[in-house]
Amino acid sequence: MAKVTIDGQTIEVADGTTILQAARMIGPEVAPPTMCYYSKLKTSGGYCRTCLVEVSKGSEKDPRPMPKLVASCRTTIMDGMEVKNMTSDKVIDARKGVVEFLLLNHPLDCPVCDQAGECQLQDLGYEHGSAKTRTDFERRTFDKIDIGNKIQLHMTRCILCYRCVKTAEQITDGRVHGVLNRGDASEISTYIEQAIDNDFSGNLIDVCPVGALTDKTFRFKSRVWFTKPVDAHRDCDKCSGKTVVWYKGEDVLRVTGRKDQWGEVEEFICNTCRFDKKKTSDWTIEGPRAISHQSVISANHYTKMVKPRELTLNNIKTIALTEGENK
């Protein structure tokens, strides 16, 4: 066991825990944001640098601070370590720079993008970024490739977090896509434009933090804040069958996995559940999904509203009588 203090809050965690995991155990107010780290995927993290933190005291034995900011998703804690996240000006400044770099080549087509409203890059840019870019260069472009009829790839929006590659490697068998080329020119692609079809390939959509991989069956159907998410499940022989079903009116527009407060799915779901079961009769509805009131998805949704009764000539007398009694 080791004691670690993050932003003034102390917690005792098992040896070998990373700073990020320890911070998440304390709570969302000290947890650094992540774009590439995904706790359900092994070896994820270390690419995006958004989770940089300052270690102001290395450990009880060696109290010297670490010379540079460290990636909290890849740095394990030491006994007596003191970490500064949002209380450090250096971290806030560095994170602002990281967001600027992530947005260097990111097209600002949020009005068109289906991920808008549940995009982690949007949240990150809103919380930690500056409102203006300093670059004058053209953003990179790619030849559009088709990766099947279920998943839409927008390579220009990709931030190269490698989450989808690791999902394909660890969740599905036989990965057919990866990152080609190097540096600025690297892109997610399939060899010889092979379609990604695998029972669990739809999870690439859920793990993608931006709108690079989106649901083709949901493409341009609706903005997420016009849809209503409900928890639902069904008996599935391939996966747990526990999903979130997104309604607009009576129609099921899309099905996704259940995401926790870190934006990570609780359980990966199969493609049958995700793409083929789009009727209310396919699902057992558990109830509305709790969405943070700060999210745009809960905008204009009233949970405690009592619908006023409609006044017609037939019921106006009875309403007047009952309301008189109530007084």
Add this chain to the structure above:
Amino acid sequence: MQLTNRSKVVSNKEMSFKEKLYIPAILSGMGVTFKHMFKKSVSLRYPEVTRQFSPVYRGMHVLKRDAEGRENCTACGLCAVSCPAEAITMDAAERKKGEEHLYREEKYAAKYEINMLRCIFCGLCEEACPKDAIYLTDRIVESNYKRNSFVFGKDVLVEKIEDRIDITKRKKSYKID
């Protein structure tokens, strides 16, 4: 007991001869009416004469086109989510090949409706729009007999290519530091 000093004592005194005649009182009342005939009238003879609107007047909406005549709106839904009266509804569609001259981006609003009975003309839609697509103009929403006719679709809202609507007075130039 007197609680306030606002109470008035009602007198029942007898009227004088002049007051009993009533004619001087009637004439002085007519005099007030007569004086107003020479004052400047408050109302206008609409629609022959129209009032000049201030540049910030918020009247009927317009959906703008760009310089090449393509619709600016991409159905991003920000106007609808910002609308406090929930007057705006829309359906998006994907632009097909060959429609590039009609719509500016790969997504466009296939249906765009504003319920003018719900609209409170607050202008938040205009403020929310990231694409310069919706503006409130100095045009007046015309009256009608049917409630349904106040749901304005794209046929009314989108400006005609040959008949552009000038919004330069309303256009803001934001500066972000």
